Amino acid sequence: MAAERYSVLPGAEPFYFKGNEIGVLVSHGFTGTTQSMRFIGERLAEAGFTVYGPRLKGHGTHYEDMEASTYAEWVASVEEGYEKLKQECKRVFVLGLSMGGTLTLYLASKYPDISGIVPVNAAIEITAMEPLEGASEPRYLDAIGSDIKQAGVVELAYEKTPVKSVGEILQLMRLTKERLPLIQCPALIMVSTEDHVVPPDNSRLILESISSAEKEILQLENSYHVATLDQDKELIAERAISFIQAHCK
Template identity: 65%
Template sequence: MAEKYPVLEGAEPFYFEGNEIGILVSHGFTGSTQSMRPLGEAYAKEGYTVCGPRLKGHGTHHEEMETTTYQDWINSVEEGYQRLKERCSTIFVTGLSMGGTLTLYMAEKYPEIKGIIPINAAIEIPDMAAAANLEDVRFLDAIGSDIKNPEVKELAYEKTPVKSLGEITVLMSMVKADLGKINCPALIFVSKEDHVVPPSNSQDIYNSIKSGAKELVTMENSYHVATLDNDQELIIQRTLQFLQRSLETSSFQG
């Protein structure tokens, strides 16, 4: 049976076979794998095995997203995690925006994860929580493509389903409540100026997790979709250093 909504060009899931160190890469709410692909390709170039799943209901049409739940999005990421586990002995997780929320969720649920790199992760967005309660409104304007660089556009939905705002709000509060369970190394990126997720979210994450090795890196030159913005190279370089450091200081015998 043909899909009602085909996957948009550039929004396909990606997988790069590499060594036995895996990196799970998650895109954000209403976005697509396009926002994380440059990072995935950079990590694959260094020899890592990289999996970038397409979250259910994303990268197709906002009407399909409207039919999905936060559990569907968790399942999409967990499927990617299981795929990496089949061939990798060590796994790191990174994600942008809601992908960062899902990154935190994975660290809460799977303590064997070696380290996390949340990027402008969301744990509380009052505007979204308020909008989720709107009645007689099905879709709101887009939240995608909050990018400082005028030459770059994010492949994201032109409309945001109100029902989906309710789903992400539940996911955020659930993840926020369990942040104290996280104790793996964490490299947290936050844009100084972000028009989607209040930057205070990242400080709250930093303060709440129990990780002995944790660092908060402020990005001066990017808005919300920092992975496609002016600080893309900074994210890649600092993440590669973080991976190396985490592997060296652990009992990992590669």
């Protein structure tokens, strides 16, 4: 495991809010940072939950650090967060944006004691990325962050996307897609009706593929991909809180 060469950017630090015995793990996405999850994390904490937002390996520093990281290290980042909350809480829920949603699904497929999941614009299949897999040129692509409908809102994300990292997320998506039928916990799937990063039909496929008896999909009609920073962020927080409260009884 390669050490990160760069320091953590201001605003990209992991966050932790101590609350009650209900834990919520919140995960940011590919090339992004905890900044995209901070509002949701704070709202969940205000509702009384214990909340942890880990920084994924290679994220929130410099895109060269991301280039040197692997999807297995991204998985390890959220697994460490899950174990931290599991030690402190009676129940643990997971909420993730984009690749954070992919990681949410992966965790739920591996840890059946997770009480419920809230994937937001989760990625399991992005065919536009596939031609880049294994490519050595170009080394970096333009940024994919800040797909936000609300004017003036900016996501703290990398200005370049390493092509090597595209290969890593493709592997993670394939692995997670195969594991979807293993998921049995309650699921509230949120999807933006217009998303310029992850095709919205990913969420429909997730809904159809997981084995959960309790599952529903919520359309986010006023946000693009980074919905947790966009015009539906209050709706996301409110519905996530209601979902968690309903499954704590």
